[in-house]
Amino acid sequence: MTNERLLLLDSASEGIYGVDLRGGVTFMNASAARMFQRTQSEVQGQESHALFHHTRQDGSPYPAAACPINGVLDKGQRYHGDQEYFWRKDGSQFAVECSCFPMSDGAKITGAVVCFNDITERRRMEVELRHAQKLEAVGSLAAGIAHEINTPIQFVGDNTRFLRNAFRDIRQLVFSYERLYAQAVQGTVSAGLLYEVKAEREKADWEYLQAEVPKALDQALDGVNRVANIVRAMKDFSHIDRRAEKAAADLNKAIESTLIVARNELKYVADVTVDFADLPPVLCHLGDLNQVILNLLVNAAHAIADVVKDSTQKGRITVSTRQVGDRVEIAVADTGTGIPEAIRSKVFDPFFTTKAVGKGTGQGLALARAIVVEKHGGTLTFDSQMGKGTTFYVRLPLAGTPEPREAVAT
Numbered sequence: 220m221t222n223e224r225l226l227l228l229d230s231a232s233e234g235i236y237g238v239d240l241r242g243g244v245t246f247m248n249a250s251a252a253r254m255f256q257r258t259q260s261e262v263q264g265q266e267s268h269a270l271f272h273h274t275r276q277d278g279s280p281y282p283a284a285a286c287p288i289n290g291v292l293d294k295g296q297r298y299h300g301d302q303e304y305f306w307r308k309d310g311s312q313f314a315v316e317c318s319c320f321p322m323s324d325g326a327k328i329t330g331a332v333v334c335f336n337d338i339t340e341r342r343r344m345e346v347e348l349r350h351a352q353k354l355e356a357v358g359s360l361a362a363g364i365a366h367e368i369n370t371p372i373q374f375v376g377d378n379t380r381f382l383r384n385a386f387r388d389i390r391q392l393v394f395s396y397e398r399l400y401a402q403a404v405q406g407t408v409s410a411g412l413l414y415e416v417k418a419e420r421e422k423a424d425w426e427y428l429q430a431e432v433p434k435a436l437d438q439a440l441d442g443v444n445r446v447a448n449i450v451r452a453m454k455d456f457s458h459i460d461r462r463a464e465k466a467a468a469d470l471n472k473a474i475e476s477t478l479i480v481a482r483n484e485l486k487y488v489a490d491v492t493v494d495f496a497d498l499p500p501v502l503c504h505l506g507d508l509n510q511v512i513l514n515l516l517v518n519a520a521h522a523i524a525d526v527v528k529d530s531t532q533k534g535r536i537t538v539s540t541r542q543v544g545d546r547v548e549i550a551v552a553d554t555g556t557g558i559p560e561a562i563r564s565k566v567f568d569p570f571f572t573t574k575a576v577g578k579g580t581g582q583g584l585a586l587a588r589a590i591v592v593e594k595h596g597g598t599l600t601f602d603s604q605m606g607k608g609t610t611f612y613v614r615l616p617l618a619g620t621p622e623p624r625e626a627v628a629t
Contacts, residue, residue: 229249229250232250233334234251234253235248235250235251235333235334236251236333238331239330240292242289244266244267245264247262251335254305254313254335268283268289270306272303272304272305287303287319288333291321292331295321295323297318298318299316299317299318299319301314301317305317314338314339314342315335315338316336317335318333318334320334364449364453367483368449371441371442375442378438382439385435388422389423392416392420395412395419448479452476452480465502467502468505468508469498470503470547470549471540477512477516484517488524488534489523491536491537493538494540496540499617501617502618511590511591511599512613514586516536516551519536519609523555526554534555543614546615546617547617548613548614548615549615550611550612551613552610552611553608553609553610555608556605556608557604557609558609559605563601566584566601584599587599595615596616597613599613
């Protein structure tokens with residue numbers, strides 16, 4: 220390679236290196252050397268996969284046959300991806316967005332050129348953005364969640380006050396029985412004490428307390444359990460994926476938690492029906508999928524609200540899951556207005572919204588699609604009929620492996 224070309228490559232901010240047909244490094248620019256913490260002489264002729272790309276992000280072996288760069292050498296097709304991780308000399312890893320282009324002499328492939336950028340900071344900001352959007356969603360539902368908690372807390376308080384008063388009356392009755400017992404032990408019971416015991420029993424309304432105290436205790440415990448369920452659902456929903464790799468999760472349980480969080484947003488406009496299949500654990504980023512489900516539920520509620528308006532009628536939201544081969548499918552169906560044909564191609568576009576100013580940012584479905592498609596290798600689609608409603612389908616690979624990206628022919 221001429222000095223002019225090397226100078227040009229070294230002036231580039233992105234990392235660039237070349238490989239021959241065996242995957243051996245043929246050249247490397249200054250940016251790549253800095254990011255890899257290696258010199259040109261160190262890597263010259265060495266197999267690039269073993270140097271830079273030797274394991275997956277979770278530390279498991281990444282066989283050379285699965286390396287997309289080697290795939291470019293075999294098939295002669297370009298590759299672009301933003302889910303790769305390269306490795307430095309010190310053993311640390313960094314997220315990259317990379318492209319790989321085949322080189323040829325006009326008749327056959329002679330090698331490939333890899334261009335990449337360190338996107339670690341971008342990944343961190345994306346995580347923070349998703350978390351901020353999740354907190355924003357929780358904030359918008361905060362009043363409803365507070366109401367959901369306040370209702371059971373009120374009857375816990377009412378029953379606790381009833382039990383406090385009941386205990387005061389029962390304590391006086393027990394004191395009277397204790398005096399009656401003491402006289403009975405001595406062999407004489409006064410008529411006055413018998414009358415007093417009878418009066419205390421009537422005052423306490425013992426028959427009523429026998430029937431109502433167990434009910435009050437059950438209601439109080441039920442209220443405590445309802446609050447605990449809401450708090451648990453909030454904790455599950457707000458789960459932050461601190462690990463970069465996916466983890467096995469129970470999607471049905473996650474959907475149930477999200478339904479609890481969104482209950483106050485839904486219950487005034489729609490009855491909710493669930494139809495959960497028996498699903499195996501799914502490898503995913505659960506916190507992000509919680510956000511997707513919440514967005515779909517809130518959108519469904521808003522679509523139904525546009526139909527029922529201020530009437531006492533309700534629509535219906537149906538949430539179902541099923542396994543289809545090596546995938547799971549989550550369907551969220553509503554009886555709302557439906558999506559007009561003219562805007563169906565735009566619903567996943569960032570900042571596109573049909574809601575009034577201040578009612579929507581147009582980020583919900585765009586974020587949902589990014590999470591499902593780009594982060595999980597799944598699909599997010601919908602069917603809609605005007606005046607009848609819309610169903611959104613989230614389909615995810617069970618094993619958490621992304622669907623193959625479509626290659627770009629040279």
